[in-house]
Amino acid sequence: MEILQNEELCLESNKIKEYDKKYNLHSWSAQKKLNPLVITKAEGIYFWDSTGKKYFDMSSQLVNLNIGHGNKKVINAIKEQADKMPFIGPGYAVDVRSKLAAKVIEKAPENMGKVFFTLGGADSNENAIKIAKMATGKFKIFSRYRSYHGASFGAANLTGEPRRYTCEPGIPGFVKFFDPYIYRESIRFESEEEACEYYLGKLKEQLIYEGTETVAAIFLETVTGSNGVIIPPKGYLQGIRKLCDEFGIVMVCDEVMAGWGRTGEWFACNNWDVEPDIITFAKGVTCGYVPMGGVIVSKKIGEYFDDNVLMCGLTYNAHPLGCAAGCATIEVYEEENLIENSKKMGVVLGEKLEQIKQKHASVGDVRYIGLFSAVELVKDKNTREALVPYGRDPEGIMGKIVGMLKEKGFSTYSHENCIMVAPPLIIKKEELEEAMDILDKVLDFVDEYIEK
Structure with missing residues (x-):
């Protein structure tokens, strides 16, 4: 009987793989080569x-x-919310929505005021692009070459690395600049501070050449993620903040990977005591138990939309299951x-x-x-x-x-x-x-x- 059970398990596993290869499309892969x-x-x-x-x-x-996998607190929170109310449209106030929004703002830098919830990182960056353009009335968006911000069309145009190529020709107004990637730089700097001065100088020059009056936002992964975990040199993020203040540009920190404790702080920008105008997040807010992301905006940007229409919307914006999972996840971070x-x-x-x-x-x-x-x-x-x-x-x-x-x-x-x-x-x-x-x-x- 035990042998038969093992054979049945093996057959079941083979069938899972067979169906997977036959019916699923896997991302970033030539399908014939896959052996999941x-x-x-x-x-x-x-x-x-x-x-x-x-x-x-x-x-x-x-x-x-x-x-980690299998956290019972988060699983039970999802189950309880599913029993209570698995879905209600984004226009209604719901306990878990209000609670998660308050928790997110509590953990965010002091200047942050409100959050727009999404389903993931690409959604978050898509909406951050729109918010920055609406809030400034400008249209150009700066982002770095060694960056990944998502695979949807706007987020892919924001992305700098080769995964953007299939979305080109791209959307007008997206401008790329170079990362402070000291290890790969042809110049051998004497210090991080010297490198920082060089990179910020080149960026300021590029902003001027593009016309600072046209630049809505500078997007950057606070710590570059999959493109090499490139950590900003001393003074770099503070320098970006000063450039944004000087030219009336929105500073956007993509913390989809780096946020929620990954760098040893709730948000990575806390490591450098920098307050961006917008933070995008996803991943660690629910740790994948339910899809969830968001755009945190400063109090100033939040106030702009008191009298101006926020032209952003998603059917599953602030989904109750995601909000329940997010509340429980933040409690896990705290309790453990x-x-x-x-x-x-x-x-x-x-x-x-x-x-x-x-x-x-x-x-x-x-x-x-x-x-x-x-x-x-x-x-x-x-x-x-x-x-x-x-x-x-x-x-x-x-x-x-x-x-x-x-x-x-x-x-x-x-x-x-x-x-x-x-x-x-x-x-x-x-x-x-x-x-x-x-x-x-x-x-x-x-x-x-x-x-x-």
Whole structure:
């Protein structure tokens, strides 16, 4: 009987994969090459496939599962809300909507006043673009080359990296500028402050050339996410704030990845004591248990819409299930001290990453803040030549590295020549060290690869 049950389970798993490949379209993939794992269980920082194999979730899925898998408090909140009222239109006041809005503003910087809820990060950035244009009466939007803000049409035009290409020719008025990516800069700066002065100077020059009277907003990921966890140099965000104040430009911080404790603060901008005009968020507010995002606006922008129509709308704006999940998730952060744990475990992660950088010839740089980090792989530490050319992986080496990590139970993803390391904020020191030992071993293979 036990053998028969196992065979039935195997057949069921095969059918799941068969139907998945036959009927589902997977994002960012050529479909024929796919061989998706069948996942049957997830708990804490782990998940299991249909063979019973366990994986460390070292990217928190898509850097969103901050509280880990299977949190009962959030699950029960969703169940209770579904029993009470699974949906009511966005024009009505509902207890969980009011409660979550108040909680979000309580955690946001002091200058923030109101929030418009969405379903995810792309929705949030789409609506932030519109709000910035409405509030200023201007039309140009600045954003950086090494950025990802979403795949919907407006968010893709905001995006700087290659995932924007399929949405081009794009929308008029979107302007790109360069990131403070010191590791890849041809200039060798004496200090972060010198680098900051250079990048801000070039941005100011570009703003003037574009006509500051036409620029509605400057969008930036407070800490660049999938494009390499690029951390702003000292003074950079403060400098952006000053430029925005000087020219009447809205400063928008995309905290879809970096928000909700990921960097060791409720919002990443708190690390630099900077108050943007708009913050966009998603991911960590519900940790994927229910889709939810939002646009937080300053009190000043909020007041503008007291007398001017907010031309933004979504059928599922402030969905009750999402709001219930968001309220419970924020309580989990508070009750389990996850913001502090992110900061504390971030120190452990940073130490492990620095050891890996010293040990491996293939590791050019490591960047980390809280439990948000990336390992940048190179062919040569002296020349800093990237392991793969920008926008291409002709030999599929990054995919092979990620595959080797997964084989050993370390689940994450790569982008360009960087490996993401961003575990759930609930991770313990022993778990983190065990997982990082797997990464250490796989990097031995990468060292051998670059020596060939």
